[in-house]
Each structure stands twice: as C-alpha cells, then as structure tokens.
Amino acid sequence: MAAIATAVAAATSAFTSFNLTRATPYTRRHIRTFIASSSSPNEFNITFAPPKPKPKPEPEPANPINPNLDNTELSGQLYIPWIVRDEKGNLTLQSTPPARLLHDMANASTGKKKKKGKEIASKAATKVGPTAEPKHSKAARRFYNENFRDPPQRLAKVLAASGVASRRSSEELIFQGRVTVNGSVCKTPQTKVDPARDIIYVNGNRLPKKLPSKVYLALNKPKGYICSSGEKETKSVMALFDDFIKSWDKRHPGQPKPRLYTVGRLDVATTGLIIVTNDGEFAHQISHPSSNLSKEYIATIDGEVHKRHLIAICEGTVIDGVHCTPDNVELLPGQPDKPRPRLRIVVHEGRNHEVRELVKNAGLQLRALKRIRIGGFRLPADLALGKHVELNQAQLKALGWKS
Incomplete structure (x- = not known):
C-alpha cells in the first residue's frame, strides 16, 4: 500500500508542474493517459476470475402426446389435445377442436346462472313438499274481505245459483219455511247471506260453501x-x-x-x-230490451215472394199493443239445394213470435224459421x-x- 501511495503522490506532483506550464485544462481522459504513460518501477499483477460459462440450451423434448407433431408449430402456444374419432372409428389426437363442438358452441344460447341459494332452496322445496300458506294479519284479512271477497247476495239468488231450484221456486221454498240460515228458519227471500260463512240448509241438506263456476x-x-x-x-x-x-x-x-x-x-x-x-x-x-241487441233470422217461405210482401214486412205490425218494425228485410238469392225463397229478417225488440207475426201480416206462409245471430255473435256454421x-x-x- 505504501508503494501505491508513493506512486500516486509522484503522479500528482508531475501533473501539477505540468499544469502550470499549459493554460489548457486537462480532462479526465488526459489524466488517465498521463497516468498510464507514467513509468513506475512497481508492477502490479492484478487478475480477475474468469466469467461463469453460460449453460448450454437443452434440446426440446419431443411431443409426448403426438411425437409426429412438430414443436415449431406450437411455439409460444398452449397445446390442448382433442381426442376425435375419425370416419373409420379410430381414436386420434388433433390440436384443433372438432367441427361439431365449434358448431354447438356457436349456436348455444346463453342465460343467467341461477344463484346457489335459489338452487338449494328449490331442491329443498322439492324434497320437503309444499309449505303451508302464510298466516296473514287481521288487517290484511279485513282488507281482503272488504275489497275482494264476493259481497253477500239475496238468499233466493244463492239458492238458484247453487242449483236448488229456479228463482221463483226458491222463493216458494223460503216462504214455506224449508230453508234455515245459521240454525234459524228464514222466510225472507231478500235476506243477504254469504255461502262461504253462513250455514244454509234446504230440506235438511247442507248448501255447499262454494258456488258453481259461471257457465x-x-x-x-x-x-x-x-x-x-x-x-x-x-x-x-x-x-x-x-x-x-x-x-x-x-x-x-x-x-x-x-x-x-x-x-x-x-x-x-x-x-x-x-x-x-x-x-x-x-x-x-x-x-x-235496454240492451238493444239485434237478432237475425232466416225465414223459409212457402210460395213466391214479391216486392209488396217485403214492403208489408218493413211497415211492421202490432204485437201486444205495440207497433213493431224490423231493422232489415232482405230476399236472399236462390240456391240449388234450397229451392224455396228465404228472407233475412233482423229485429231488435225480440217480442214473443215477432218474426212469425211480421211474416203472417204480410200474407206469407212460413215454413221454417232459424235464428243465426244475436248481437255480434253468429251461430258457428259447423255446429250441428x-x-x-x-x-x-x-x-x-x-x-x-x-x-
């Protein structure tokens, strides 16, 4: 170390004396050149360890799945084998998915996945079975009864709707004292009852709680x-x-x-x-009559029909003290299978035997009469x-x- 310090000191003194003689400053490169060119009696034997040799690249192993497949085709890609049965029925390996699988994946419909909680609940429900109906509060039941439950109806109407008898016959049963409501005999047909709540007996037979569906x-x-x-x-x-x-x-x-x-x-x-x-x-x-529904009839006439007959029908006739006139009268064209003349007559009052009286008043003899329409509903042609x-x-x- 002493020798190194002496050499450095000598180099420094020489650089200082040389710097005084020249005005141009020296850069680091000049200093290095000067130090390298300076002669020193001491020689330094400095050696460095040789660099560590780089490991030689090992050869890539052959494809373990398909040795015949070149690895250069799969450079930088993940290889996923597909086992496919060829036309001869043999199983082979290939690097691409089958065409049938790609077609099914393209046409597959996507949907939202069900949550596990819902799936577990549905499985539990199928195993356990239907649960009991939840119990509602008194306020909820009261609201339902006031707004959705059928209102009470007259006793005679309930008996008729239940199929006991007609409205008039039901009133007669009530007047005779053969109907009881909640254990008491009721002789007033206007009494409001609810079959779902009230206990009604007719001739000793209990009236069902549910009324039949409308037909x-x-x-x-x-x-x-x-x-x-x-x-x-x-x-x-x-x-x-x-x-x-x-x-x-x-x-x-x-x-x-x-x-x-x-x-x-x-x-x-x-x-x-x-x-x-x-x-x-x-x-x-x-x-x-307030519904004002029109009714269409087809009248088959015996004999010939002339214009005066049509005018007489249109003028109308008096039925039960009321003058009735039809809405429309038309002579239908003849058909090979129906040789007799036919009239299409439309009325809306619907009084008893109105069409028959109109035809009779016109001096025609009615052979057959058929109603084919009420309001906007027409009798189906295929209904026997x-x-x-x-x-x-x-x-x-x-x-x-x-x-």
Whole structure:
C-alpha cells in the first residue's frame, strides 16, 4: 500500500508542474493517459476470475402426446389435445377442436346462472313438499274481505245459483219455511247471506260453501224442443246437456253442479242459436230490451215472394199493443239445394213470435224459421243441431256482456 501511495503522490506532483506550464485544462481522459504513460518501477499483477460459462440450451423434448407433431408449430402456444374419432372409428389426437363442438358452441344460447341459494332452496322445496300458506294479519284479512271477497247476495239468488231450484221456486221454498240460515228458519227471500260463512240448509241438506263456476254456452236448438228448465217437460232443451252435467265433477271437482237455463226463448218450431247459462246477471242484461241487441233470422217461405210482401214486412205490425218494425228485410238469392225463397229478417225488440207475426201480416206462409245471430255473435256454421259450444271472453263481449 505504501508503494501505491508513493506512486500516486509522484503522479500528482508531475501533473501539477505540468499544469502550470499549459493554460489548457486537462480532462479526465488526459489524466488517465498521463497516468498510464507514467513509468513506475512497481508492477502490479492484478487478475480477475474468469466469467461463469453460460449453460448450454437443452434440446426440446419431443411431443409426448403426438411425437409426429412438430414443436415449431406450437411455439409460444398452449397445446390442448382433442381426442376425435375419425370416419373409420379410430381414436386420434388433433390440436384443433372438432367441427361439431365449434358448431354447438356457436349456436348455444346463453342465460343467467341461477344463484346457489335459489338452487338449494328449490331442491329443498322439492324434497320437503309444499309449505303451508302464510298466516296473514287481521288487517290484511279485513282488507281482503272488504275489497275482494264476493259481497253477500239475496238468499233466493244463492239458492238458484247453487242449483236448488229456479228463482221463483226458491222463493216458494223460503216462504214455506224449508230453508234455515245459521240454525234459524228464514222466510225472507231478500235476506243477504254469504255461502262461504253462513250455514244454509234446504230440506235438511247442507248448501255447499262454494258456488258453481259461471257457465256460458251457445246451443244450436233443434226443432221440437221447448226452452224450459222444468223437470216435467219431457222434451226440454236442458235434456241436451245431460252429458255436460254428468262430466261436471271431473272438470270441476269440489263444486256443485250448476243449474242451467236459457237466455230468452225460442218456440218449439224455431231452430238455431240460443244462449244457455247459470249467470242471472248475464241473462238479465242480454235479454232486457235496454240492451238493444239485434237478432237475425232466416225465414223459409212457402210460395213466391214479391216486392209488396217485403214492403208489408218493413211497415211492421202490432204485437201486444205495440207497433213493431224490423231493422232489415232482405230476399236472399236462390240456391240449388234450397229451392224455396228465404228472407233475412233482423229485429231488435225480440217480442214473443215477432218474426212469425211480421211474416203472417204480410200474407206469407212460413215454413221454417232459424235464428243465426244475436248481437255480434253468429251461430258457428259447423255446429250441428243439438250440440253446444262454450263461449270465450271475446264471444261474450260480442254479445254485449260488459262484466
């Protein structure tokens, strides 16, 4: 170390004396050159460790899955093998997914995943079974009863809706003291009752709590049947619904059988459309003259029909002290299968035998009469005689039902 210090001191003194003789300053490069060029009697043997040799790259192993596949094709990519059965039925490996899988993935529909909690709850519900209905508070029950429960109805109306008898016959049963409400005999048909709450007995038989569902039927009435629900009638229109009443328990279990009746009437010789129901409000609204529903009839005439006959029908006639005129009268064109002349007559009052009286007053002889339309509902062309069809909401609306 002493020798190194002596050499450094000698170099410093030489640099100082040399710097005084020249005005140009020396840079670091000049200092290094000067120090390297200076001769020193001492020689330094400084050696450094050789650099650590770099490891030789090992050769890439062959593809363990498919030795025939070149690794250069998979450089920098993740190889996922696909086992595919070829046309001969042999299993082979390939680097791309099958075309069928790609097609199914492209056409697959996406959806939201169900939460685990909901899945567990649904599984538990299927295992345990249906749970009991939750108990509501008194305020909630009171609100439901005041706003959604059917209001109490007159006793005679409830008996008629339950199928006991007609409205008038039910009133007679009440007057005779054969009906009890909550253990007391009731002789007032206007008494308001609720079948779901009140205990009603008729001739010692308990009235069911549930009233039957509302029924709305359209019947193609055949000739020779009377529109009466009386049990004494041997050939009543109600006899055409025996199969419907017998199958009621299968379609509506737990409900009493309905008592059906016709909306309005057709005489025994008239055929065609007639409505049958167990809804009194509906029947009253459709049959009342204030509904102003038009009814269309087809009248088959014996003999020839002239213009004077049409004018006489249009002028109308007096029925029960009221002058009645039709809305429309038209002579239909003849058809090969129907040689007799036919008239299309539209009325809206619907008085008893109105169409027959109009034809008779014109001096024509009526052979057959058929009703084909009430309001906006027309008798289906494929409905055979004696058959019926249930009406849907659109058809009821066409009849003028506003409920």
